[in-house]
Amino acid sequence: MDAPLDRDVERVLLSEEQIRAGLERLAQQLLTDYSSDEPCLVACLRGSLVFTADLIRRMPIRLRVDFLHASSYGNATVSKGTVDLRLLPDPDEVVGRRVILVDDILDSGRTLAAARRTLLDLGASDVKTCVFLEKRVPRSVEARADYKCFEIGDEFVIGYGLDYAGRYRNLPYLAALRRDLVQRAR
Numbered sequence: 001m002d003a004p005l006d007r008d009v010e011r012v013l014l015s016e017e018q019i020r021a022g023l024e025r026l027a028q029q030l031l032t033d034y035s036s037d038e039p040c041l042v043a044c045l046r047g048s049l050v051f052t053a054d055l056i057r058r059m060p061i062r063l064r065v066d067f068l069h070a071s072s073y074g075n076a077t078v079s080k081g082t083v084d085l086r087l088l089p090d091p092d093e094v095v096g097r098r099v100i101l102v103d104d105i106l107d108s109g110r111t112l113a114a115a116r117r118t119l120l121d122l123g124a125s126d127v128k129t130c131v132f133l134e135k136r137v138p139r140s141v142e143a144r145a146d147y148k149c150f151e152i153g154d155e156f157v158i159g160y161g162l163d164y165a166g167r168y169r170n171l172p173y174l175a176a177l178r179r180d181l182v183q184r185a186r
């Protein structure tokens, strides 16, 4: 580790090699379940960018890709607990189709619950959720990961698409951010 970005890392949680192995496992499951359909992967921007790009290149079947943009408000705002969905997929891509809703991480579950509801309302025939990470936390919202690469404990992670204050998405591995940087990353 010696690139400038690496210096902000407290410790590596999943190496590039571990991530590759997880992707292979997950892609095999999806190929078993979807090879006779033409599913649409709907990726939640921006966090699932890297995961989606790596996953679809391990799925040599007919499939479509579309996007939605989700942002959730923190506890500090009036609209706490709500999820703002912008940039919805083209209905032509999802109507009557089996959708694989892809996100970087399942935490409280609010993002996936809201996105899943929206995709069903748009006319998807079936919506399954697929995440790179599932956090081991109690959840009040009814949301589950039908497919997941890894489970992690309850800590804030960066890299492999996940950001802190907009940074670190381009780290090729998953990491914990140095504690002294948590407040002053601007």
Ligand code: 5GP
Binding pocket: 047, 072, 103, 104, 105, 106, 107, 108, 109, 110, 111, 112, 155, 156, 157, 158, 162, 163, 164
């Ligand atoms: P949920 O709606 O499940 O609470 O939150 C999902 C979203 O919160 C994720 O798509 C992600 O953007 C963000 N998030 C939750 N936990 C983490 C984390 O540990 N690190 C980062 N970078 N983002 C997280």
Ligand code: MG
Binding pocket: 044, 045, 046, 047, 048, 070, 104
């Ligand atoms: Mg996100």
